[in-house]
Amino acid sequence: MSPAEFIPLAENEGLIAQVTDYVVDEVFADLGEFLASHPQLYVAINLSATDFHSARLISQISEKAQSHAVCINQIKIEVTERGFIDVQKTTPVIQAFREAGYEVAIDDFGTGYSNLHNLSSLNVDILKIDKSFIDTLTTHGTSHTIVEHIIEMARSLHLKTVAEGVETLEQVKWLHKRGVRYCQGWHFAKAMPVQEFKQWLVKAPALLNACAQSRQAEI
Numbered sequence: 001m002s003p004a005e006f007i008p009l010a011e012n013e014g015l016i017a018q019v020t021d022y023v024v025d026e027v028f029a030d031l032g033e034f035l036a037s038h039p040q041l042y043v044a045i046n047l048s049a050t051d052f053h054s055a056r057l058i059s060q061i062s063e064k065a066q067s068h069a070v071c072i073n074q075i076k077i078e079v080t081e082r083g084f085i086d087v088q089k090t091t092p093v094i095q096a097f098r099e100a101g102y103e104v105a106i107d108d109f110g111t112g113y114s115n116l117h118n119l120s121s122l123n124v125d126i127l128k129i130d131k132s133f134i135d136t137l138t139t140h141g142t143s144h145t146i147v148e149h150i151i152e153m154a155r156s157l158h159l160k161t162v163a164e165g166v167e168t169l170e171q172v173k174w175l176h177k178r179g180v181r182y183c184q185g186w187h188f189a190k191a192m193p194v195q196e197f198k199q200w201l202v203k204a205p206a207l208l209n210a211c212a213q214s215r216q217a218e219i
Contacts, residue, residue: 007048016050024061024096030194038201044076048106049083052090072101078128080108087121094122105162110150119157127154131165134185138170147215151178 010016024045031043051057065072077097083090094104105126106119110133119127129150136143147163154161163175166185175183187198 003046011048011050016048018053020047021059021060022055024064028064028068028070032064032070034198035074036069039074041201042074042076043074044078044079044105046080047083049079049086049090049107052079052083052093054079055093057100058096059208061102062100073103076126077102077103079104081111082108086214088134091122094124096130098123098125108164119153119159124159126160126162128162128164129180131185134163134165134171135167138168138174147175148178151180155179 007016007019010019027043027045035041035043045061047057048114062072063074063148065075079090103125105128106122106124107128108130110129110130121183127150129147133143133147133150137147138144159182160182162182162184163171163180164184166172166175166183166187168187170181172187189204192200
């Protein structure tokens with residue numbers, strides 16, 4: 001079952017707070033010590049729209065970070081674009097997270113209802129371009145135009161941009177030429193268990209350097 005299925009169910013049944021608490025606990029149980037020893041790395045925690053109706057999680061996450069000697073800037077907070085429909089309700093919580101030192105990202109951007117005015121009002125830090133646009137980025141003119149528009153919106157608001165679901169070098173090159181510095185997806189690595197990830201990370205610098213050299217050679 002995907003998050004798109006069980007998150008709405010948990011919200012409708014009033015169980016989303018328990019789900020989020022479990023996720024936060026597992027993040028620090030699995031990666032707390034690892035993050036403390038690798039301060040250059042960060043982890044993103046995806047929250048539901050309901051989680052942004054109050055600021056209760058700020059103290060909870062901060063206490064977990066402190067107890068594991070993890071810096072606040074190693075934790076990013078993400079919520080899907082659909083979670084920001086009620087701008088008036090979510091904006092104060094976003095501001096509270098940011099004042100506590102957390103960067104806030106809009107996940108799956110381009111699939112919801114945000115516009116330039118809403119983005120400016122929300123005052124987030126990062127836009128993550130939805131995978132559905134990246135999939136057809138180099139083969140479909142509409143996706144091409146939409147992604148360029150999103151990049152320009154982010155640039156006008158001085159936001160970082162992350163492309164999700166990047167699977168090919170061609171996509172990396174297209175995004176890089178348009179100023180997108182951050183990508184995630186199977187082109188770099190597939191999802192993996194925690195212990196496997198820790199082992200993979202030892203090899204990651206060499207893999208990423210090889211990727212960068214390949215990209216530079218073909219640009």
